[in-house]
Amino acid sequence: MYIRMAEPKDADAIARIYNQGIEGRSATFETTLRAADDMRGRIEAAERYPLLVMLDDADQVVAWAGLSSYRPRACYDGVADFSIYLERSARGRGLGRPLLNALLAEAEARGFWKVLSRIFTFNEASLALCRACGFRQVGVYEKHACLEGQWLDCAIVERLFPSNQPT
Numbered sequence: 001m002y003i004r005m006a007e008p009k010d011a012d013a014i015a016r017i018y019n020q021g022i023e024g025r026s027a028t029f030e031t032t033l034r035a036a037d038d039m040r041g042r043i044e045a046a047e048r049y050p051l052l053v054m055l056d057d058a059d060q061v062v063a064w065a066g067l068s069s070y071r072p073r074a075c076y077d078g079v080a081d082f083s084i085y086l087e088r089s090a091r092g093r094g095l096g097r098p099l100l101n102a103l104l105a106e107a108e109a110r111g112f113w114k115v116l117s118r119i120f121t122f123n124e125a126s127l128a129l130c131r132a133c134g135f136r137q138v139g140v141y142e143k144h145a146c147l148e149g150q151w152l153d154c155a156i157v158e159r160l161f162p163s164n165q166p167t
């Protein structure tokens with residue numbers, strides 16, 4: 001396995017893996033499936049918001065993780081949301097940790113002072129992964145939004161990089 005920045009040729013694999021996560025209904029409120037073209041813009045925006053892929057020994061993309069804008073207001077420029085998605089067959093093998101740690105290292109190197117996300121409270125794997133990568137659980141948004149008729153709670157998690165905080 002190795003990790004590198006996403007390239008335009010990875011768009012198909014990134015969309016396919018994201019769609020598995022969307023269809024699983026345990027990772028995101030999103031229900032609209034993505035095409036490769038939808039992911040290309042995100043790959044091109046990676047100078048500010050890194051998008052990483054993990055590849056197996058056969059050079060196939062098995063996972064991706066990326067940052068995205070938290071809020072457009074200038075005061076939040078140093079805060080980013082993160083996402084991580086592993087192909088179904090790659091889950092539960094400890095691959096999430098090195099990928100998320102690589103993304104956090106990129107975030108810190110680029111000057112972000114905080115990376116955060118919201119995680120369904122029943123997504124035990126994601127919560128455990130975040131704990132292992134140094135995130136703190138801030139609290140729980142109750143009934144944050146509705147997914148297929150069910151109101152779901154989301155844990156808010158954050159990881160700070162204090163040395164990047166402007167004084």
Ligand SMILES: CC(C)(COP(=O)(O)OP(=O)(O)OC[C@H]1O[C@@H](n2cnc3c(N)ncnc32)[C@H](O)[C@@H]1OP(=O)(O)O)[C@@H](O)C(=O)NCCC(=O)NCCS
Nearest residue numbers: 021027084085086091092093094095096124125126128129
């Ligand atoms: C969530 C995800 C990124 C985790 O990555 P992973 O490589 O599968 O997870 P790991 O094998 O590294 O396991 C991480 C931790 O969760 C635990 N875990 C894994 N699957 C679990 C499960 N189904 N229930 C409870 N704990 C679980 C592991 O024991 C491990 O804990 P540990 O570090 O204390 O040993 C991955 O499963 C995934 O892509 N899921 C679908 C998309 C998704 O949910 N993305 C996150 C959106 S917030």
